[in-house]
Amino acid sequence: MVIRKQSADPQRRRILQAALAAAMASAVPRQSRAATRTNARIVIVGGGAAGISMAARLLALLDGARITLIDGAQQHIYQPGLTLVAAGTWAPAQVIEPEARWMPRGVEWLQEYAAEIDPVAKAVTTAGGKRVPYDFLVVAPGLELGFDQIAGFDPKLIGSGGLGCVYASPEAALGTYRMIMALAESGGDALLTLPHTPLKCAGAPLKLTFIADDLLRRHGGRSRSRVSFMSPLSSVFGVPSVNTKVLELWNERSIGVAYGHRLKAVDPGRRRAVFATNAGDVEQSYDFLHVVPPMRAPAVVRNSPLPVQSGPLSEGGWLDVDKDNLRHRRFPEIFGCGDINGTPRGKTAATVKKGGFVAAANLAAVVAGREPELKFDGYTSCPMVTSIGRAMLIEFDYEGRLTPTLPGVEPLTESWFAWFLEERMLKPAYFAMLKGWT
Amino acid sequence: MQGILENLPVGLMMLIEAWPLALLVAGLPLLLWILTLRKGGWCSPRRRLGALAGGILGLVLGPLLAFAVIGGSLGDLRYWLDWLFLALVTGAAATYCGLLLYLALPPR
Ligand SMILES: Cc1cc2nc3c(=O)[nH]c(=O)nc-3n(C[C@H](O)[C@H](O)[C@H](O)COP(=O)(O)OP(=O)(O)OC[C@H]3O[C@@H](n4cnc5c(N)ncnc54)[C@H](O)[C@@H]3O)c2cc1C
Numbered sequence: 001m002v003i004r005k006q007s008a009d010p011q012r013r014r015i016l017q018a019a020l021a022a023a024m025a026s027a028v029p030r031q032s033r034a035a036t037r038t039n040a041r042i043v044i045v046g047g048g049a050a051g052i053s054m055a056a057r058l059l060a061l062l063d064g065a066r067i068t069l070i071d072g073a074q075q076h077i078y079q080p081g082l083t084l085v086a087a088g089t090w091a092p093a094q095v096i097e098p099e100a101r102w103m104p105r106g107v108e109w110l111q112e113y114a115a116e117i118d119p120v121a122k123a124v125t126t127a128g129g130k131r132v133p134y135d136f137l138v139v140a141p142g143l144e145l146g147f148d149q150i151a152g153f154d155p156k157l158i159g160s161g162g163l164g165c166v167y168a169s170p171e172a173a174l175g176t177y178r179m180i181m182a183l184a185e186s187g188g189d190a191l192l193t194l195p196h197t198p199l200k201c202a203g204a205p206l207k208l209t210f211i212a213d214d215l216l217r218r219h220g221g222r223s224r225s226r227v228s229f230m231s232p233l234s235s236v237f238g239v240p241s242v243n244t245k246v247l248e249l250w251n252e253r254s255i256g257v258a259y260g261h262r263l264k265a266v267d268p269g270r271r272r273a274v275f276a277t278n279a280g281d282v283e284q285s286y287d288f289l290h291v292v293p294p295m296r297a298p299a300v301v302r303n304s305p306l307p308v309q310s311g312p313l314s315e316g317g318w319l320d321v322d323k324d325n326l327r328h329r330r331f332p333e334i335f336g337c338g339d340i341n342g343t344p345r346g347k348t349a350a351t352v353k354k355g356g357f358v359a360a361a362n363l364a365a366v367v368a369g370r371e372p373e374l375k376f377d378g379y380t381s382c383p384m385v386t387s388i389g390r391a392m393l394i395e396f397d398y399e400g401r402l403t404p405t406l407p408g409v410e411p412l413t414e415s416w417f418a419w420f421l422e423e424r425m426l427k428p429a430y431f432a433m434l435k436g437w438t
Numbered sequence: 439m440q441g442i443l444e445n446l447p448v449g450l451m452m453l454i455e456a457w458p459l460a461l462l463v464a465g466l467p468l469l470l471w472i473l474t475l476r477k478g479g480w481c482s483p484r485r486r487l488g489a490l491a492g493g494i495l496g497l498v499l500g501p502l503l504a505f506a507v508i509g510g511s512l513g514d515l516r517y518w519l520d521w522l523f524l525a526l527v528t529g530a531a532a533t534y535c536g537l538l539l540y541l542a543l544p545p546r
Contacts, residue, residue, distance in 0.1 A: 389510025389514035407442070408519045408522075410517065413516060416508075416510050416514040416520040416523070416524075417520050419514065420508050424508060425445075428448050428452040429448045437450075
């Protein structure tokens with residue numbers, strides 16, 4: 001019988017081999033099929049979602065390019081998972097990866113932070129004083145959390161005295177969960193804030209509000225608590241249809257919203273928060289305060305000649321890129337990828353996935369002596385967790401149009417399937433992006 | 439459709455990330471098949487009964503495991519895609535458990 005099975009094997013093996021080959025062909029980046037030969041020196045500043053995936057894509061696109069990635073961080077944080085840590089669903093360890101694990105082979109990793117970018121001399125200087133000249137530069141250092149813009153607030157306090165912030169770190173996300181659970185026991189006032197600046201994953205402050213409400217309900221503290229979202233704007237989310245849907249759900253769940261309230265100061269000892277409003281400063285007491293700080297470009301970009309020069313985006317020092325081809329408007333050998341980009345929308349890992357594809361292809365075209373060919377539509381995605389076990393998969397473009405990519409997934413309908421995508425699929429999707437596979 | 443095709447490598451990454459589990463799931467039926475290889479023919483009433491019992495077990499275990507692993511509960515199923523997804527998970531669990539019990543029982 002064994003022999004008979006073996007005689008049938010070659011055919012089965014051929015089928016298996018063909019299936020495996022098909023799977024691998026779909027996994028290999030589409031760009032790798034037409035690699036350009038070059039010996040250009042390419043420097044990438046930042047080794048987060050954008051920097052690592054750009055390095056992987058450029059390696060596939062450019063044969064012989066000398067790629068140097070500058071980033072002093074030894075840990076790679078899977079940031080979309082921070083919300084799940086704050087929900088008590090994941091442990092912090094689930095979002096922490098060694099940076100070395102994802103560094104593409106063939107890239108020289110300079111384990112230092114960039115301190116200065118000189119686009120005229122075409123060189124980056126590291127914090128340790130090393131000068132790294134480049135022919136082409138990819139700027140991808142993410143963004144900086146401006147806790148210093150909230151008087152009296154110290155990020156070290158997150159996880160104590162009712163203070164939470166899902167953005168700061170995995171430990172802070174866990175501390176945020178603990179503070180919500182403490183509120184579930186004591187009951188009281190929960191205030192959840194939004195900054196007035198562009199922010200990464202603009203859905204995260206809303207998710208945290210849904211999660212806090214859900215945890216309070218599950219653990220019996222909701223009837224003794226008041227949950228309020230404090231927005232400095234006249235909406236809670238930039239895409240009108242999503243904004244309406246979220247407000248509808250919040251209304252059903254008795255979550256209040258105050259508009260025109262910008263968190264200005266915190267007095268942790270007295271548990272009071274000060275909000276700047278049109279009518280002057282307003283002080284409110286809290287038992288749980290979710291702080292989402294103003295965000296800005298890291299100093300290495302902010303203090304260089306690279307930021308947007310005028311208009312609303314010039315305030316945070318964001319990189320002055322063309323929103324369509326992601327090339328710098330004034331320094332044509334520079335491209336931007338990720339949160340640093342001064343584009344109308346899109347500071348998510350999903351933006352990195354689609355935008356990085358465009359930026360890498362356009363950079364490769366420029367290396368090959370052509371003009372940028374691809375155009376980015378601003379794709380942004382955010383699985384909006386509406387309770388533990390339910391989410392809405394929201395995808396949209398620069399214009400705020402909903403752009404669902406998966407058949408059957410209704411963007412404005414809460415679903416368990418969307419939760420499954422958030423909880424189980426997003427992390428492998430993120431890693432596949434780091435590899436340059438998607 | 440393009441969304442699905444674009445995300446095929448994600449499936450590959452899931453397998454790579456969870457390789458011990460993937461190996462166990464794929465290897466268990468294979469191991470059982472090898473262990474029962476010399477025990478005679480393929481089909482027997484006993485094996486058919488085993489498959490049926492395994493299938494029923496899978497129908498129960500599938501949703502329970504899905505909620506335990508993914509989170510959520512029946513109340514979180516909101517529209518047809520959720521139910522379709524649960525049906526797929528349940529069907530897969532029933533098939534798999536049925537196959538396991540079928541292979542686990544020696545034909546005679
Ligand atoms: C709580 C939370 C929830 C989120 N949820 C989602 C979600 O559901 N879906 C989604 O798509 N996205 C989500 N995001 C957003 C997503 O994580 C970011 O948009 C993405 O990580 C941006 O990638 P990046 O490479 O631009 O920045 P980062 O990933 O932050 O990486 C920046 C890198 O640059 C390095 N760096 C900084 N300064 C320097 C310097 N001077 N020199 C060298 N290197 C430097 C840093 O060490 C870091 O490694 C979420 C983010 C948070 C915080």
